[in-house]
Amino acid sequence: MNHSQEVCIQTEKVVRKFGDREVLHGISLQVQRSEIFGLLGPSGSGKTTLVKMIAGIDEATSGTIEVLGTSMPKLEMMNRIGYMAQSDALYTELTAKENMEFFGSLFGLRAKKLNQRMLEVMELVGLTEHLKRQVGSYSGGMKRRLSLAIALLHEPEVLILDEPTVGIDPVLRKSIWDELEKQSRQGTTILVTTHVMDEADKCHRLGMVRDGSLIAVGTLEHLKEESGSASIEEAFLYYGGVRS
Numbered sequence: 001m002n003h004s005q006e007v008c009i010q011t012e013k014v015v016r017k018f019g020d021r022e023v024l025h026g027i028s029l030q031v032q033r034s035e036i037f038g039l040l041g042p043s044g045s046g047k048t049t050l051v052k053m054i055a056g057i058d059e060a061t062s063g064t065i066e067v068l069g070t071s072m073p074k075l076e077m078m079n080r081i082g083y084m085a086q087s088d089a090l091y092t093e094l095t096a097k098e099n100m101e102f103f104g105s106l107f108g109l110r111a112k113k114l115n116q117r118m119l120e121v122m123e124l125v126g127l128t129e130h131l132k133r134q135v136g137s138y139s140g141g142m143k144r145r146l147s148l149a150i151a152l153l154h155e156p157e158v159l160i161l162d163e164p165t166v167g168i169d170p171v172l173r174k175s176i177w178d179e180l181e182k183q184s185r186q187g188t189t190i191l192v193t194t195h196v197m198d199e200a201d202k203c204h205r206l207g208m209v210r211d212g213s214l215i216a217v218g219t220l221e222h223l224k225e226e227s228g229s230a231s232i233e234e235a236f237l238y239y240g241g242v243r244s
């Protein structure tokens with residue numbers, strides 16, 4: 001692991017309310033440049049809400065969020081952040097290639113670079129043969145893979161991936177994680193949400209989220225050791241107060 005100690009993502013006491021209901025209760029978090037940081041937590045704990053605000057597509061009710069030293073949300077940051085949402089934001093009436101051309105132009109990629117990257121990322125997610133197919137005819141898993149390919153297209157400095165490997169088979173999942181590790185070694189900062197505990201060991205550090213609070217942060221080894229747990233599931237129960 002080659003971390004320069006440079007903060008890339010910083011949230012300070014971030015609160016998000018929907019109406020009267022507070023779903024995030026003051027999250028303070030730092031992610032270093034080139035780190036793979038995993039947000040781990042059960043369904044409904046608030047992971048998506050948090051990463052959406054970091055990606056700049058939602059706004060905190062209170063608190064501050066900075067990405068690469070810029071206060072979020074900020075439209076200009078779109079070129080520097082790759083965001084893969086949980087629900088696919090794809091144009092189903094267009095082909096995969098047309099979707100990529102559309103997003104590539106939004107990201108300001110020139111034709112030559114776009115064509116080169118398009119082939120690379122489609123190969124990575126195993127969709128090369130389906131480049132010219134209408135996305136409406138893709139399966140759910142294929143749409144996820146295309147969404148991931150689009151997030152990687154412009155080689156952003158920061159990648160924010162909301163459950164990127166859901167519905168993806170183990171072989172492809174491994175090649176995707178290999179690619180994320182490679183990108184991280186090259187300096188990309190990666191924030192990933194998951195509730196797949198076995199993906200936790202791919203992350204350099206983890207943040208455990210429960211009921212809208214960050215209950216523990218550290219390396220997998222640190223979290224297991226501190227809680228006297230043999231597994232990440234056990235550690236999660238410990239920090240969540242379920243096991244003492």
Ligand SMILES: Nc1ncnc2c1ncn2[C@@H]1O[C@H](COP(=O)(O)OP(=O)(O)OP(=O)(O)O)[C@@H](O)[C@H]1O
Pocket residue numbers: 018023041042043044045046047048049050086195
């Ligand atoms: N737009 C919204 N309006 C009202 N409540 C919302 C909205 N978005 C999220 N919530 C609520 O916020 C809480 C956190 O949801 P969130 O989607 O962030 O959880 P999550 O940890 O990402 O779960 P999952 O893994 O299932 O995606 C949930 O109780 C959800 O119902």
